[in-house]
Amino acid sequence: MRYHQLREDGAPRLAVETADGVYDLTAAKSRLRSFDDLLSAADIADQPIDAIADRLLADAATLSRETIDERRSGPPVSADEIWAAGVTYRISEKARQAESSKPDMYIDVYENDRPEIFFKATPNRTVGPDEAVGIRADSEWDVPEPELGIVLARGEIVGYTVGNDMSSRSIEGENPLYLPQAKVYDRCCSIGPCVRSADSIDDPHDLEMWMTITRDGEVRYDESTTTAQMVRSVEELTEYFVAHNAVPDVAVLLTGTSLVPQEGFTLQKGDVVEIGIEEIGTLTNTVVEV
Template sequence: GSAPRLVAKTEGSLYDLTAATDQLRTFEDLLRAAAIAKESIDAIADRLRGDATVLSSDVLDETAPSAPVSSGEVWAAGVTYRISEEARKAESGMPEMYLDVYESDRPEVFFKATPSRTVGPDESIGIRGDSEWDVPEPELGVVLFEGEIVGYTVGNDVSSRSIEGENPLYLPQAKVYDKCCSIGPCVRSAESIDDPHDLEMWMTISRDGEVLYDESTRTNEMERSVEELVDCHVAHDAVPDVSVLLTGTSLVPDEEFTLQEGDEVSIGLEEIGTLSNTVVEV
């Protein structure tokens, strides 16, 4: 149907938690219920599973899941991996500023998207019509509730490298525009992830059925910890109850590569899932 439903996924099974209580329709509902009950989201989901409808695994293929976090704001950290620092230095007329950010105490944390600019799995991600060089940025996403880490997701910080490289003051235009961000396919609870700093991440980009890019990396290449980035994100700012913080890109296609309308981008993160989107010009 058209109304949202909250689904819990365990090892091999899917549970429709909205069938157990229609007060839980979104992930945000679950976060608020957990806060009121002073329980973890896993504890609530486990308890409700007894009354939930068991779904066939095909359901997620047949139904377009929406972005798992649909309220609040998306923020992003940058230049947290050496490869990103090198790529920005190469593209920028002011290369030294990127080394400063990679090595300094204060990380780069910037506003990325509102829910209105964020898409979910299998929806279209945007490249700007006034940009000549565009890339997907695969990133581990940290899901926060009232400033605390409650889960992890996969994010795509789609960016214009030509606009960003032209002048650092153009960064908001390179980063924030229609369909500039993708989140999904699910949120994995923080308590069920052993170590967010040691997850494999991969990305493929295909055009007309041909794979143009296929690389992988690990989050242990990140220069900073997730906690450090979150501390900086929430410091001296009334962040919304729910926010997602992307933690920077670790995979950068060669300089010759730019996204085109119709390209298919898939980003996978070990223990979380795969987020796939098709590119559209906006």
């Protein structure tokens, strides 16, 4: 099942997409207005989120696919914190080496047992589908990083989403200690367009992922990959994220990228970034300077 955050007449609504159609869960249960509400209901009932949603389908109004696209509002889940993992694919290790004044540290992370996990964004730094992601005005080299996002409730994997870990490669490349400034800033992260329940994905390590960057109507980047190339499992990354950490009730953990635009390419204002992951959907954002 895919869960979408909508807005109608200024009020939030939760919709679920199944193989049979799209349903307005808020119409069936008025207090169920967000994915976070669904997580709370599942926790109280001690049942999977899909089981809660399935019980409501008979009383839920049906929606069109066009309605989802028109009414989609903000990120599909209100994660209190978004974290990210790095150097989980060979190409990202090579890219980080190429940009850095201290390249050896990245191969060490790629080959070691402990992954790189860092804080990425708060809710006020995060945008959703069809909203604008940011590039820093003090950065000269900026790229999107398409990533599979793990949606966690009280440290347990409940779903997956598409993530865009916006990055300033020039700032990070100047000195690895500048990573927080390269990664954490206004509009530095986008997630969406929905949350796909973990129970409805057979294998998160075998999903096609693609990214397209368009400028003035011209495609400037168009490549695809698969999560099978990730050297870490989602379970391993989650284990390191929650260990010895006061994790929030709802969090998203991005799992790293293997789609990196060629050296010399940098995002510009007005660019359109489309990131898609098989079985989840396509996340589209324009680019602004912040």
